[in-house]
Amino acid sequence: MYVIEVPAYGGPEVLRLTEHADPAAEAGLVRVRLGATTVNQADVKIRSGAAAGRLGTLVPPFVLGFDLAGTLIDDAPGLPAGTVVAGFLPWFELGTGRGTYAEIVVADPSWLAPVPAGVDLVDAASVPLSAQTAQQAVDLLRLPAGATVFITGAGGVVGRFAIQHAAARGLEVIALAGPGEQDELRALGARHTVARGAPSDVTAALRRLLPDGVDGVFDTALLGDPLLPGVRKGGSFVSASQPRVPAPERGIRVSAVHGAPDGIQLGEILDRLATGRLTTRVAGVLPLDKAAEAHRQTEAGSLAGRLVLTI
Ligand SMILES: NC(=O)c1ccc[n+]([C@@H]2O[C@H](COP(=O)([O-])OP(=O)(O)OC[C@H]3O[C@@H](n4cnc5c(N)ncnc54)[C@H](OP(=O)(O)O)[C@@H]3O)[C@@H](O)[C@H]2O)c1
Numbered sequence: 001m002y003v004i005e006v007p008a009y010g011g012p013e014v015l016r017l018t019e020h021a022d023p024a025a026e027a028g029l030v031r032v033r034l035g036a037t038t039v040n041q042a043d044v045k046i047r048s049g050a051a052a053g054r055l056g057t058l059v060p061p062f063v064l065g066f067d068l069a070g071t072l073i074d075d076a077p078g079l080p081a082g083t084v085v086a087g088f089l090p091w092f093e094l095g096t097g098r099g100t101y102a103e104i105v106v107a108d109p110s111w112l113a114p115v116p117a118g119v120d121l122v123d124a125a126s127v128p129l130s131a132q133t134a135q136q137a138v139d140l141l142r143l144p145a146g147a148t149v150f151i152t153g154a155g156g157v158v159g160r161f162a163i164q165h166a167a168a169r170g171l172e173v174i175a176l177a178g179p180g181e182q183d184e185l186r187a188l189g190a191r192h193t194v195a196r197g198a199p200s201d202v203t204a205a206l207r208r209l210l211p212d213g214v215d216g217v218f219d220t221a222l223l224g225d226p227l228l229p230g231v232r233k234g235g236s237f238v239s240a241s242q243p244r245v246p247a248p249e250r251g252i253r254v255s256a257v258h259g260a261p262d263g264i265q266l267g268e269i270l271d272r273l274a275t276g277r278l279t280t281r282v283a284g285v286l287p288l289d290k291a292a293e294a295h296r297q298t299e300a301g302s303l304a305g306r307l308v309l310t311i
Contacts, residue, residue, distance in 0.1 A: 001103035004291045007061045009049030012295035017288075020063075023098070023106045025074055030109050032085060034070035034311045036125035037100040039294045042066065042091070047295065054092055062097025065089070068105055069115060069125035070311075076109030084121070086270065087112040088128040088261050101291060103311055111261035116274035124270065126157075126280045126306040131269045133259030134161035134218075137238045138169060140257055141216040145170030150206060150214045150230065153221030154190065155181040157281065157306050158240060162218050163188045164278055174214060176202065176221065178302075188279070199226030206230035218257075219244065228252065281305030 005018045023031055043064045045051040069086040072079055079085060087107060091099050098105065115124040137158075143149060149166050153159040154175035166173050167189025175181075175190035182193040194205045203226065206214055213232030219239045225246040231237055234251040242256040272278035283305035286294050294307045 002288070003063045003103070004065075004101035004288055005061050005063055006047050009047065009052065009060060011048070012292040012299070014047065015292045015295065020102070022104055026106055028108070029074075029106050030076045030079075030112070031073040031104050031106055032068055032070045032112070033073055033104055034068050034100060034102065035084075035121035036067075036069045036311060037065050037288070037309050038067040038125050038129075039291070039298045039307045039309065040066055040129055041298070043099075044295055044298055046091075056095055058095050058097050060097075063099040063101050064091075065100030065102065065105075066091050066129045067125050068100040068107070068128070069121040072112075073104070076112070079109060079112065079114060084115045084124075085112040086115050086124040086128055087263060087266060088132070088259070090261055101288060101309065108261075110263050111266075113263045113267035113270055116270055119270060119274050122282055122285055122308045122310065123273065123280050125308050126282050127161075127269060127273060128261070128266055129259055130157045130306065131161040131165075131278070131280070132262060132265055133240070133257055134158050134220075135165045135265065135269065136259060137218045137240070137257035138162055138165045138171070140238045140255060141218065141236045142253075143169075143171055143216045143236065146172065147215040148172045148174060148210055149216045149218060150174045150176065150194075150227075151190075152176040152217070152219045152223050152227070153240075154185050154193075156220055158220045159218075160185075160188055160281060161278075162220065163190050166218075168277075171216075174206065174209065199223060203227060203230035283307050285310055287311075 066088045072083045149171045173190045174192045175185040177193040216236045222244040224244040236253040239245045239256045283303040
């Protein structure tokens with residue numbers, strides 16, 4: 001099978017199309033023939049070497065890739081061969097370097113969910129890691145309905161899912177919005193928006209809106225410490241990255257989300273997508289052999305959604 005390999009750390013140009021043996025069947029696991037995968041921010045950090053400290057003994061060459069949408073080759077409980085499924089691989093925890101920039105991957109069936117009729121492979125692939133991380137982060141905040149939550153990077157892929165999950169839970173969402181994003185983020189469920197700017201301006205705007213501070217923050221833009229003055233005493237703060245978790249103060253609970261694959265949760269999310277209760281956003285679709293170009297575009301930032309690679 002063809003894969004896109006990282007032969008050595010470096011820029012997008014290091015990504016190379018190469019041939020690997022097809023994976024063999026493994027007891028308790030299933031093989032999936034991929035139709036689509038995505039480029040996540042983590043892929044860029046792993047490829048460049050910025051995430052090398054998280055890889056333990058794993059070194060290049062390896063294959064990147066978390067998200068997948070494709071067709072089951074093997075039977076799994078409740079998911080017969082031939083079922084169209086989506087999911088994501090816990091790439092860091094696996095430590096195998098066998099990611100989804102590949103024609104065939106091996107997965108634990110409990111990570112997968114059937115893709116409902118009417119959802120295509122491109123949309124399905126854009127969902128698993130980002131939507132599940134967003135939902136798990138909102139859960140980690142442990143806020144009751146009616147509480148306020150501030151979401152940074154709200155116009156990004158994880159941020160948009162987080163707005164929708166939080167609003168569906170009855171939370172009052174305040175979105176940190178870039179220029180021109182306000183209306184769209186309100187349509188997704190944000191009650192208020194705060195304009196991007198210097199951290200002191202952002203927290204001052206939050207305090208004008210909520211003089212006692214916001215109940216919770218989900219920080220997908222990784223702004224970290226400077227946001228704490230905007231959080232109420234005893235509130236909660238969840239970062240999308242462990243190194244950007246602020247030091248706790250005034251009884252604020254701080255933590256990082258680490259997206260974990262969960263086929264049951266993903267099934268519910270995909271059902272919401274199929275029935276129009278959740279939206280996803282795909283910025284572009286490129287073939288797998290254009291992975292380097294997809295990495296360039298992802299690194300350049302300001303993408304309108306996830307980039308999907310078709311296989
Ligand atoms: N912990 C986990 O399991 C997990 C899982 C998935 C993702 N993540 C992490 O979550 C983060 C977000 O991922 P994503 O896929 O949503 O990325 P994304 O689509 O690129 O979104 C990031 C958003 O943050 C905005 N942003 C960047 N700097 C900002 C600033 N200083 N102030 C305000 N907004 C700013 C970006 O805007 P511009 O592009 O216009 O700058 C973009 O809208 C990444 O760091 C990713 O690695 C973690």
